[in-house]
Amino acid sequence: MRSLGAVRSGAAETQTGALAVIAFGWFLTLGLRFVLPAILPSIKVAFAINNATAGLAITVIWAGYAIMQFPAGVLVDRLGERRLLSVSLVLAGGSLGAISGAPVFSVFVVAAGLFGLGTGLFGTSRGIALSNLFSPNPGRAFGITLAAGSVGSAALPFLASVLTLEIGWRLTVGLSVPLFLATGVGTWWVMPAATADADGEPEYSHHRILGPLRVALADRAIGIGVVGLTLMLFTFQALTAFLPTYLVQEKGLSQQMAGALFAVLFVAGAGFQLVGGSAADRVGTRAVLVGVAFVGIFTLAALPVVHGVPALVGLLVVLASRLAVAPVANAYVLEALPDERMGAVWGLLRTGFFLVSSTGAVVVGVLSDRGLFDEAFFLLAGVTAVATALFVYLPKRPGREPT
DSSP states (O other): OOOHHHHHHHHHHHHHHHHHHHHHHHHHHHHHHHHHHHTHHHHHHHHTOOHHHHHHHHHHHHHHHHHTHHHHHHHHHHHOHHHHHHHHHHHHHHHHHHHHTOSSHHHHHHHHHHHHHHHHHHHHHHHHHHHHHHTTOOHHHHHHHHHHHHHHHHHHHHHHHHHHHHHOHHHHHHTTHHHHHHHHHHHHHHSOSOSSOOOSOOOOOHHHHHHHHHHHHHSHHHHHHHHHHHHHHHHHHHHHHHHHHHHHHTTOOOHHHHHHHHHHHHHHHHHHHHHHHHHHHHHOHHHHHHHHHHHHHHHHHHGGGOOSHHHHHHHHHHHGGGGGHHHHHHHHHHHHSOSTTHHHHHHHHHHHHHHHHHTHHHHHHHHHHTTOHHHHHHHHHHHHHHHHHHHHTOOOOTTTSOO
């Protein structure tokens, strides 16, 4: 019979291995999602498109990601996180191969949508796995995972910006394909078959899902958390879709320098995500979200009036604090969800807030083509102000929030 110490050691090793592959998978998934905005100037030239059309391609990625959240939630309850995480990485790798070889822009958009759909399997199953493996305090695990995504979002777009000048954007994107395939195999090998005790094969019908969903949305904590998160995601996706293009077009920077500043945003964001996840476990979700969102109002409004690389670096470091919203809000909402049909309900909620937030890229693209690039960031600051006001009314979770 195994000793208690051996059992605990095995559980710890399982947690560590699972966290490692989930974090690295998110490093690749999120990093490649921001590679396309980083090399968007080159893609625009290749296909002879304007900002609004380019923004459509970015929106298609996020919309595909959003659409897959609910099916992923249903599938994760049926098939388990290991299968979905592994399949997601393999599908993402295949779609990136299609993107790199797209002969015309219409094919590029379809492949981008497939990339969004493939990566959409990852987000929901990642959240459920972390919540199950690290309950009742998953904030640190969420922080580590999302920080890994931020590091990928910094390193991979910057590397892509440099490589694009040497080997072109197509080969640059194509180099990611074997990384995704290898990580998919590694995830299947390392992840446990199940991250929580099974309650039997779940049955699905509209009333079996809508019932728990109504219960969830009736919870004031979940309702405010989801709406506030949606607004913050809208501004985040709008910002990141066009920040490199904005820096090139309006600030007169080279694509390489714009890529470097884009990397600064995510490197600093990784640190804020690590601190934010742990801080929420210690001092409470509301305090962290209100503080981060409040700072975000002024940093977005300042972006159009700040010039020069040193000043922009300082501003983007502070602006990066908004990346702490994701691990804090995700962990809060997941912990508040009822156990019944948790995967399906979480997936349906994610479909809603990602679909709404995916329109941010199109909004900024249209405004920029009308000569209102600066005004677009003032609009994003206003949206962030609304999210800040909502977070003020976010209730504490009894027994789960510091008093």
